[in-house]
Amino acid sequence: MNIVRVFDSNVTKTPDKPFLIAGGHEHSYQQVQDGSRRAAAYLEDLGVGRGDRVALMCFNTPGFVYAMLGAWRLGAVVVPINHKMQTPEVAYVLGHAKVSVCVFDGELAPVVSRLETTAKLVSTDSAADGFDFFDDAISSVDGVDGVEIDENDPAEILYTSGTTGAPKGCVHSHRNVVGVAITAGLAVSTTRDERLLMAVPIWHASPLNNWFMSTLYMGGTVVLVREYHPVTFLETVQEQRITLCFGPPVIYTTALNMVPNFADYNLGSVRAWLYGGGPIGADVARRLVESYGTTEFRQVYGMTETGPVGTVLYPEEQLTKAGSIGKFALAGVDLRVVGDNGIDVEPEQIGEIWLRADTVMQGYLDDPEATAAAFADGDWYRTGDLARTDEDGYLFIVDRAKDMIITGGENVYSKEVEDVISGHPDVVDVAVVGKPNEEWGETVVAHVVWREPGVIDADDIKTYLSDKLARYKIPREVEFVTVLPRTPTGKIQKHLIRSAS
The missing domain is CATH 3.30.300.30 (ANL, C-terminal domain)
Structure with missing residues (x-):
């Protein structure tokens, strides 16, 4: 199983249903399928084939999705890049991943134009002078179906900073990506009627794999907001009748703190406010519940290496166990809290969180030593997060073994x-x-x-x-x-x- 096959299956069921909504325009499942086939043909003309790496450095735009699906149709590997990076950081990723083609949004041309790289550089829009224009190029070619993809073929390389300072590339297979979509979807009971708001960068592991892919898997609709702004965020939730939203806690507190007429917005369509990137304290949790008028907040814990999947703190636990990352691992995920001696610790003792799941990465790109060090007892991933469990079995992170902020x-x-x-x-x-x-x-x-x-x-x-x-x-x-x-x-x-x- 792979995401392209899942997507194409949804096209046969609901071809005219909106899959993407961006900038006031709807892109149906059929339109995205056609566009991704043309994107595949264009990338193929640029020399992209099975196993080649295609970097995507974009805001939350349809071009990211078309290029991603197009690359996968060819059996290529997608390398999402943080659009906030500066030229030296981008150059490192392109070189380390041996990227063949980099698709970027034109607004990022000042960063991209200073690159010294062998990768072909293609802009998604006409804002970048001197570069090929992706949208024009894919409109003038006939689409291709691509190749058969094995579920164990690499699908993406997601970069995360390493403790040595050099980013590491986490290689995820198509099986990993599908597994994350299913696991995340089960965690929040995703349905075909879902309307997901993508208000935080799509290239992040959790927005992309957990929420975009689970919505795609179930045949829902994704509403893309180019960049987060508190007013745009609230307006989009209200106007698009959003049902799912994910982001770090700061996107919710910023909207509450920075928009004077916050209470005037109708946010009642949202059935799950999802947050990650760190737990929130009791005072903040209480304020969010009171101001948003619902207890339907869920803290999700995971990391790029695990898909990312891990644990969840459910709505009924938000106030009583504020600051916790939850009690149970998600479906299909095994969790241990392990001491220095390799033995599980007792409640209230501090140990390292280990996770095991089919969603865990294949390994770090071209770094067998780091890959070996990241695993223990075979297939247990060592998160580096130090935690304790309370008397009720709830997990609380107390420190990060690797000085991550x-x-x-x-x-x-x-x-x-x-x-x-x-x-x-x-x-x-x-x-x-x-x-x-x-x-x-x-x-x-x-x-x-x-x-x-x-x-x-x-x-x-x-x-x-x-x-x-x-x-x-x-x-x-x-x-x-x-x-x-x-x-x-x-x-x-x-x-x-x-x-x-």
């Missing part, structure tokens, strides 16, 4: 940011930590040892990083110190830095 649903690894800041000529030493924030979950804070006091300030650091890192990775706060606390062996004592932030 989650800010507004975006994963930031401290070493990646530290490595870039260290390149500044006036920086002697640096440590990056997460600072708890009620709205964003965490914010990025840099503690910098400068060459001379006063030689640089926070704005200098932020300006230096502006074309080297995605904006969400740039520290919100920069604190200058004369020395960083270290152990006798020279390791930075980040727990002391966090307590001082």
Whole structure:
């Protein structure tokens, strides 16, 4: 089984039903099928075939979907790229994944035009001068059905930052992707009548695999919003009669905090408000339940490597177990909390979460050592998240073994940011930590040892990083110190830095 076959099956059942809605335009299942076949023909003309990698660097636009399905029809592997990345970050992904073709939105031309790459670069719209225009190209070719796809063939490479600072590519098969769609769909009882709002970036693992794919699998409708804005978010929910919505908690709190007439919007069509990227506290949970007028919030936990699937905190548990990631793993997922000795820990003891499921990645691209280190006892994936269970069996994450910061649903690894800041000529030493924030979950804070006091300030650091890192990775706060606390062996004592932030 593969997603293309599932999609084509839905076309035969409801060809005229809207599959995508974007910018006021509807794209029926039949239209998307026809367009994806033409996209396949165009990509084939560019030399794309089975196993080749096609990168997609787009906002939430139909072009992303057409190109993705078109690439899969050829047996190619899709590589979604964060559209917030700067040129050096994009160049790394294109090179590491050996990308043949990169399809990007024209607005991103300033970043793409500075790339030195062998990949063919194609714009989805006419906003980018000097590049081939994807929409024009696929309108002038005859569509192709493509090739037979084995469920164990790689479908996508999803990049996630590694603890060394270099992003790792998580390779997921078609079987993995279908498995995630089924698992996520079961978790929220997805139906053919679903109207999913895609208000957060589609290239993220959870929006793409959990919610887009489960809606596709069931034959529902996906409403694409190019980028999140609180007013647009609320207007779309009301006007499109949205039934499912997913995002980090900050998209819900921002709409509540930034839109004065929030209470005037009719949000009653939504049957499930889904959130991930970090749990929320009791006060925030209570405020959301009261303001949105429903308890139908669900916290979903997982990571790119697992599909992402893991656990869910259900509506009836939002207030009584706020801050938990849930009690039970999702259908088809096994979960353990394991101590350093490899034995499951007792309640209230801290251990590492291990997950096992058919949705777990095949491995890290071209990195057998990292792949081997990520698994234990055969097929158990070691998440790196340290957690405890309470007396009722609910899981609470207490720390991240790999210094990951989650800010507004975006994963930031401290070493990646530290490595870039260290390149500044006036920086002697640096440590990056997460600072708890009620709205964003965490914010990025840099503690910098400068060459001379006063030689640089926070704005200098932020300006230096502006074309080297995605904006969400740039520290919100920069604190200058004369020395960083270290152990006798020279390791930075980040727990002391966090307590001082």
